[in-house]
Amino acid sequence: MDALALAEAVMSKVRAGDPTTAALAVVVVLAAGVGLAALMRVVARRSPRGGGSRGELRREAKALLAQGAYLEAGRLYQTLGEHDQAIALYTQAGAHREMGQLFEYLKHWDAAAQAYEAANEIERAASMLQRGGDVLRAAGLLKRAGKSLPAAEAFEKAGQFASAARLFEESGHLKRAAALFEKAEQWLKAAELFEQEYQQEQRRWRDRGAQPHTQDGLANLALQAGRMWLKAGNPDRAATVFSQQGFVSEAAEAFIQAGAGQKAAELYLGQGQHDKAALLFARIGDPARRDAALAEAKLQAGDLREAADLLAASKQYRRAAEVYEREAAHERAAEMYAAAGDLKRAGELYLAAGCGEKAARALEQEHRFADAARLYLQLDQPERAAAMFREAGALFEAGRIYRQMGRLDEAIELMQRVDSQSDDYREASLSLGKIFVERGMLSAAKDRYQKLLATTKDAxxxxxxxxxxxxxxxxxxxxxxxxxxxxxxxxxxxxxxxxxxxxxxxxxxxxPAAPPAKPPASGSPSEAPRYTILKQIGQGGMGVVYRAEDTVLHRIVAYKVLPPSVREQPALLESFLQEARIAASINHPNIVTIYDTGRDGTGEVYITMEFVDGMSLKELLDKVGALPLPQFFSIATQICSGLGYAHGRRIIHRDIKPSNIMLSRDRMVKIMDFGLAKIVNDALADKTSVKGTPLYMAPEQILGMEVDHQSDLYSLGCTLYRMATGRLPFIKGDLYYQHLHTAPTPPKDLNPKLPPALNTIILRCLEKDKAKRYAQVADVLADIDQVKLAA
The missing domain is CATH 1.20.58 (Methane Monooxygenase Hydroxylase; Chain G, domain 1)
Structure with missing residues (x-):
């Protein structure tokens, strides 16, 4: 049917009162390539108001042609069905689109494609080629025109999968591109794009707050990517992608292909597939891991004993121990705990299993020597127990066992090493004394008991x-x-x-009856008392000291009552009176002056001396610790001055220490008890104590050798050390041993502000070898003066 016939059909529908069908007919006419104006003219001519015929249309077309209106003329010729004439006029008018429409109407697909391409309607041109069956040419046309997506679809239809895939990739359609690369058997490219799409999809799901691995689409992408990597010969990469999405079996197989059997086994372990893991560990030659995996499988199956054996074989000692313990196999569990380094639990289980010696050895290996020793005692192995107590530092316990075993030399050696600050010191000293008595070593026994009393005298x-x-x-x-x-x-x-x-x-x-007492040095019990006791102001080894009034000279004095041991021994009493007379001859501003001595009405021996209104150096040091340098220099030089004066008169103090040094309110230093220490110590030495104060005692004094003015210098060094640092050179442990053998910590280490030269002076005073110690106090004083000037 030509355009004119179509127009007649349109008019018949209008006259029949069917406008809807008429409208559809108009669309068909237009689709057939008839111009709207031409159609309207036809309609007008066939309308009741007009007329017209094909002849009239042809005349009009010729008129338009004569006017050079080729396009309009061509449309009328097309309406008349004279297509060749219409095409010629369209060509002359350059109306490629209208020409393409006409060729399309005529189903001349190739000509229509060329006309559309000339009209730059590329997709219409490609569509014509495809309708004509030339899909590949259509794809090329679209690609040249930059129409990637339609071109890709065309290449896909043409079976050119690689070309289509590349265009889809350029367009961002990665999944479709990957699928086409797969069809093209370009596995590597397919793998890369599937994985890239997988990762992008993961990010999209994460951005939405969802869990990507729960989505089937995402899982399929991972599977496709992994499979492509396998085909591309990259199983390791395939395994990684499979693992990310939780495809354990696929990942494991990929790892196996990649030669990474251990990784595959680890995946199976992570999923609880222990039997599969065990097979893989066996395949790669790892028997320990194989046994460990088999053990887990046995545990899952409830076969605990076999599981424990396998765990032990795979050196998973702690887990093996725990399983054996669940099975009540205590000895085997203990062995495993010991292998795992948990010796405490091993010992407990050895005990539970009745293996006492093994338990003791476990405790020994754990360095719990005291616990091991007690267990060895229960096992009746005293020698091993003693060795363990010795390792634990429990020297007394070790020594006591050796004593019970009759090995007294070893018992003595250990008990002598017990620190005087130890809780065991008393028992060790008592035991030592008894051993010495048993051996007839009475002097050694006395010395040990005396040391014990001296060490605990303040208790x-x-x-x-x-x-x-x-x-x-x-x-x-x-x-x-x-x-x-x-x-x-x-x-x-x-x-x-x-x-x-x-x-x-x-x-x-x-x-026997006692001999009559010698008359007192001065005074008589029948006489009125010369001294009125006002207040007790001190008490120590030298006796009790009171503040008293001399009723004859009307002055305040220090009134000291000496210990009973002095008055009860006539020879000592005579020595005391002699020393008192010598001390009274000393007249120096830094030495307490002796006034008088004698017996009171009750027979007590007393001595009166200068009363110092102040405090002892000990009280000051207990209160403030290390002294500031100016105060240190003031006190030290005064002590040296007084001590030097006494030494110049061949008088030795024998007990220089802070409690025997007084500080008056006007900052004068006063040394007390010159010469009296020897008398009192002699009275007590063979009975209850060693001679002197162990904290300040010179080595030669400890050894019972002759003491001289250099012994006072050692005690002076101890006193200066405390003034400089706030503590003594030796404060705990066996003080006698340390004064004899141990070098003191340099004072400057304890008080960095101390001048180095002063550090040297103090250490020289404390030299154990008298040949290296200061020879006289004047040298100490001279060196201190030099340091004071430099400071």
């Missing part, structure tokens, strides 16, 4: 045992007076202590 009273042992030694040495003195002291502490009261009574009964 609360109530420990009479050392005194009791000393009294027994006195009896063995035929010294009833010494024994009686000690027994009476014990009874004064504890009236019912053992048989001390009875022993004292027996000694008194056996004693």
């Amino acid at each position: 609360p009273s109530g420990d009479p045992e050392p005194l009791y042992e000393l009294a027994g030694i006195c009896e063995q040495e035929a010294d009833p007076d010494g024994a009686l003195l000690l027994y009476e002291k014990i009874v004064a502490q504890d009236f019912n202590y053992r048989d001390a009261k009875d022993r004292a009574a027996r000694i008194k009964q056996a004693r």
